[in-house]
Amino acid sequence: MSSSSSWILGLDLREGAEGPLVFARWLQAELDKTGDASLVPVHVIEQDQLGLLASADKREQAVSLAEDAVASTLQRAGDETPLTDLQLVDAGTPEDVLASKARAASGLIIGRLAPRGKDQLLRLGGVARRLLRKLTAPTLVVPPDLRAADVGKGPIILACDAQEDSLGAARFALELADELRRELILAHVVPMPYGWSVGYLPAESVKQVRADLRTRGERTLERWATQHGITGLRGVVTEGIVPEELGRLAAQEKALMIVSGSRKLNAVERLFVTSVGSELAASAVCPVAVVPPDYGS
Incomplete structure (x- = not known):
């Protein structure tokens, strides 16, 4: 890792899953103090989600809905500064898209299913588990409920x-x-x-x-x-x-x-x-x- 680093953020737009976004922005700000860190947020619109839409141009509708969800996620995370370099991808699986983009990056930041302190049956989640198997770059898994004060x-x-x-x-x-x-x-x-x-x-x-x-x-x-x-x-x-x-x-x-x-x-x-x-x-x-x-x- 050099003073110039680049990070891919797997952006989860579910309510209660803002932890990776919070940590990614914190990490970028800290690394910027001694170097130059870039953050590329990526959200993958999955094909089964497109199938639920009724409009003729499903991609356009999906992108519009995703953009609204991004705004809501930023609000819940407590920092509504727009995400620069945001990528909304509607082709491929989340793990394939993120693993591919992470190959040339300093690291990949993703979330998991289980909040801190919750001993539930599904803790890591399918996407995170498959990304850890691929492991094309250092992969940071962040609790979904992490807040800035919790860092x-x-x-x-x-x-x-x-x-x-x-x-x-x-x-x-x-x-x-x-x-x-x-x-x-x-x-x-x-x-x-x-x-x-x-x-x-x-x-x-x-x-x-x-x-x-x-x-x-x-x-x-x-x-x-x-x-x-x-x-x-x-x-x-x-x-x-x-x-x-x-x-x-x-x-x-x-x-x-x-x-x-x-x-x-x-x-x-x-x-x-x-x-x-x-x-x-x-x-x-x-x-x-x-x-x-x-x-x-």
Whole structure:
């Protein structure tokens, strides 16, 4: 990322989904303080929506209705400044259009379905889930109900598994933290084996196991950071369920965002292995950036 950056915003016009717009405008304003950031809002008018219209020129009617919805969205977001470079697209699926436009951008900003603190069945949403699978650029997933006052005053948290797929995330996080003048925390969670914390196990034994896991995690993280020339960062190592621990850390630190790498799992692999990036994006109280493993290489 250079002092000149460009961001694609997937503009969701549903009521209660203004969070990505709010965060995108905040991010652009902050990056403009040290460089030049452009924001291109894109809203995709889907074919099934066109099918519901009765006029002869369905495209013209759809665009007119979308423009009205954009004005209402800006009003709900609390900033009615017109969106420059707004694109209303009536061909292709949202994920294909946004993934294509994001290829040449610094990043893509989208929303999810679930508001913060809501444990509902559908949390991420189909479009966001498919975009995270494509991952043509760093993708920031923002809670739909995020307001300007909710933007974290604290650090950026780099979720590191000490594997090669964290390198792209590390590059992105280091660049963004520098541009935004935010502290960057290097966080590593050692997975706690299922069943080791059940009530009938001796408390002292479980405590010792957790201490041993944390010590090994600290050594692993230090070795990985040194190997890749990442120095001078505050490190946090804990143990437990990875998305839960990272979400807890983000809330505790009032984090601006969490940055996570991606293993780019295919459909079969996802049946057996959890995607930490997707889990975080679906549930965290702050925005989550999921970054391709080859970012910046």
